[in-house]
Each structure stands twice: as structure tokens, then as C-alpha cells.
Amino acid sequence: MITSAQLRGARAMLGLTAEALAGESKLPVSTIEALETDVNSADGKALAAVRSVLETRGVLFLASGNDGAGGAGIRFRHRSADDDGIRPENLNATNDD
Structure with a gap:
């Protein structure tokens, strides 16, 4: 169970x-705030959407x-072997995410 x-x-x-997470999970901001206050009284579908x-x-x-x-x-999450990221010497404003 997630807390x-x-x-x-x-x-x-x-x-x-909270607004960005609400937008991505297609839930109202009030639902995000409620989950972050008391997950035990949350709707299971809302919790699953946020977790996803x-x-x-x-x-x-x-x-x-665990651990x-x-x-x-x-x-x-651990990176995959294919994801080496960007080397520091190659960082610049065009690849700044």
C-alpha cells in the first residue's frame, strides 16, 4: 500500500x-490534494491513475x-544499460530538460 x-x-x-500531476492523471487537483493528505480514504481508481x-x-x-x-x-528506477544519459561536456541549453 502506498502512503x-x-x-x-x-x-x-x-x-x-499538484496541477501538473492532476492534468497528467486526468483528475481534479482536489483529488491529488486529498490523496496526499489521506490515501486510505481514496478512491482506488484515482490512486491507480496517480501511481501510474x-x-x-x-x-x-x-x-x-524493502532494501x-x-x-x-x-x-x-534504475536506468537501462542503453540509457547512459548526456555526458557533462555535452550539456548545453538545447538539451536542458
Whole structure:
């Protein structure tokens, strides 16, 4: 089960506003705010829509106890072997995303 704190953290890690996440998940901003306050009273379809957007953008939700003794958390998905990114010497304004 995903927690409200995980949702808030995932959105923050991605630099998304509540409005942007609402737009991508096709939900009202009030639903995003409600999920980030109390996920336990949320509609399952709304939670699934938000989770799908966040996971598509590269967030992994970790259950309590994953990767050691820690609690629930989030992290970015590992890159594939094909995704080396952009080398620092090749960074410029045209590839700044």
C-alpha cells in the first residue's frame, strides 16, 4: 500500500506541481490534494491513475522492509544499460530538460 507521504515525496522528486500531476492523471487537483493528505480514504481508481503517472516518470514505490530494515519509501528506477544519459561536456541549453 502506498502512503500519502510517498505520493507527496514522489511528486516533489519529479518537480511536479499538484496541477501538473492532476492534468497528467486526468483528475481534479482536489483529488491529488486529498490523496496526499489521506490515501486510505481514496478512491482506488484515482490512486491507480496517480501511481501510474508517477511510475511512468520513473518513480519506484518501496514497501516497508524493502532494501533493508527501513520503512516505506521511494526512489528512481534504475536506468537501462542503453540509457547512459548526456555526458557533462555535452550539456548545453538545447538539451536542458
